[in-house]
Amino acid sequence: MMLPQLLHTEEKDKLRRLVDKATHVVLLCHQNADGDAIGSMAAATLLLRRLGKTVTAIAPNNFPDFLMWIPTASEMMLADRMMNRVDAALAEADLVLLLDFNTPSRMGDVLPEKLMACPAPRVMIDHHLNPDADCALTISHPEMCSTCEVLLRVMLDMGWTEGMTALEATALYTGMMTDTGAFTYASNRPEVYEAVSILLGLGIDKDRIYRNVFFTYTEGRMRLMGYLLYVKMEMLPHHAALITMTNEERKHFHVKNGATEGIVNLPLQMEGMRLSIFLREDTEQPGLIRVSTRSVDDFPCNELCAEFFNGGGHKNASGGSLRMTMAEAVGVVKTAVRKYEDKLKVNEIST
Ligand code: 5GP
Numbered sequence: 023m024m025l026p027q028l029l030h031t032e033e034k035d036k037l038r039r040l041v042d043k044a045t046h047v048v049l050l051c052h053q054n055a056d057g058d059a060i061g062s063m064a065a066a067t068l069l070l071r072r073l074g075k076t077v078t079a080i081a082p083n084n085f086p087d088f089l090m091w092i093p094t095a096s097e098m099m100l101a102d103r104m105m106n107r108v109d110a111a112l113a114e115a116d117l118v119l120l121l122d123f124n125t126p127s128r129m130g131d132v133l134p135e136k137l138m139a140c141p142a143p144r145v146m147i148d149h150h151l152n153p154d155a156d157c158a159l160t161i162s163h164p165e166m167c168s169t170c171e172v173l174l175r176v177m178l179d180m181g182w183t184e185g186m187t188a189l190e191a192t193a194l195y196t197g198m199m200t201d202t203g204a205f206t207y208a209s210n211r212p213e214v215y216e217a218v219s220i221l222l223g224l225g226i227d228k229d230r231i232y233r234n235v236f237f238t239y240t241e242g243r244m245r246l247m248g249y250l251l252y253v254k255m256e257m258l259p260h261h262a263a264l265i266t267m268t269n270e271e272r273k274h275f276h277v278k279n280g281a282t283e284g285i286v287n288l289p290l291q292m293e294g295m296r297l298s299i300f301l302r303e304d305t306e307q308p309g310l311i312r313v314s315t316r317s318v319d320d321f322p323c324n325e326l327c328a329e330f331f332n333g334g335g336h337k338n339a340s341g342g343s344l345r346m347t348m349a350e351a352v353g354v355v356k357t358a359v360r361k362y363e364d365k366l367k368v369n370e371i372s373t
């Protein structure tokens with residue numbers, strides 16, 4: 023199978039004009055960047071440098087250590103620690119790429135205003151529903167597994183894969199792998215594997231990429247996982263599970279903020295599970311509970327998160343937050359699960 027064109031002729035022409043004209047490109051991703059955010063910024067950084075541009079990649083805040091090995095990740099600017107350098111980069115920018123988010127508020131409190139004050143044209147490349155950022159060009163493909171998949175398709179359409187390096191391919195593969203839980207969800211489209219095949223052809227070592235990302239636990243992280251599963255996991259009706267974690271518990275195991283990624287997926291490994299919810303205290307804002315949800319098949323996490331957790335996301339992976347105590351948040355979860363009972367029960371009928 024050959025991958026079909028993703029972009030229309032007008033989109034390609036527009037993107038080429040914008041990139042041709044640019045000399046200083048700023049890349050932005052969402053707060054609490056994940057593998058897809060960092061992977062797509064890294065690949066875009068290397069690509070644009072190959073095209074002769076000066077590139078500054080900015081993450082709104084710190085991101086997990088297990089992403090730091092990604093090419094160019096260690097030189098990315100963390101906006102909350104060096105806002106004056108962010109201001110300087112935006113002042114010089116003649117093109118801004120928004121990668122892996124659909125609306126400026128996903129960058130946190132400060133960056134949206136700065137972005138809107140920057141006169142450079144904006145291009146969004148993303149795979150979240152409902153793009154809303156007033157861009158010169160919006161390349162939004164929610165059917166794709168990751169922004170990295172969208173970016174690869176853009177690069178193919180634009181002829182930018184000519185001369186593409188294994189480092190660029192490695193960055194793209196990382197985003198595809200992390201946003202699909204190593205190709206265990208959101209990855210049934212044959213095009214996903216076609217894209218992977220292209221990246222393998224460029225010489226990536228996918229087994230090593232997997233280990234770099236997933237086999238990086240500290241002893242504390244491993245023991246925290248055991249504790250959360252043994253002591254803190256609560257089974258809810260109709261194949262749902264809830265795990266809660268306080269900052270005190272996290273600190274007891276010497277686990278850093280951001281290093282609890284993946285915990286939410288674990289309950290789904292039990293047979294017949296439909297939904298997993300993970301509540302954790304925010305590390306910076308007291309009184310804020312972060313919510314992560316994961317589901318299988320057609321259970322709509324994004325609808326659940328929009329209705330109960332001030333958030334959204336993808337059908338099988340969404341998140342949000344609640345401004346209340348942990349006990350109150352657990353109450354909200356129980357109400358939410360009751361309301362979505364019928365959608366959770368589907369599995370009981372079909373098995
Ligand atoms: P995670 O559980 O890994 O933090 O987030 C999973 C997905 O849910 C993210 O990729 C993102 O699409 C979505 N998400 C997480 N937090 C929020 C939020 O506060 N608001 C919205 N709209 N989406 C979120």
Ligand code: MN
Nearest residue numbers: 058122169201
């Ligand atoms: Mn993504």
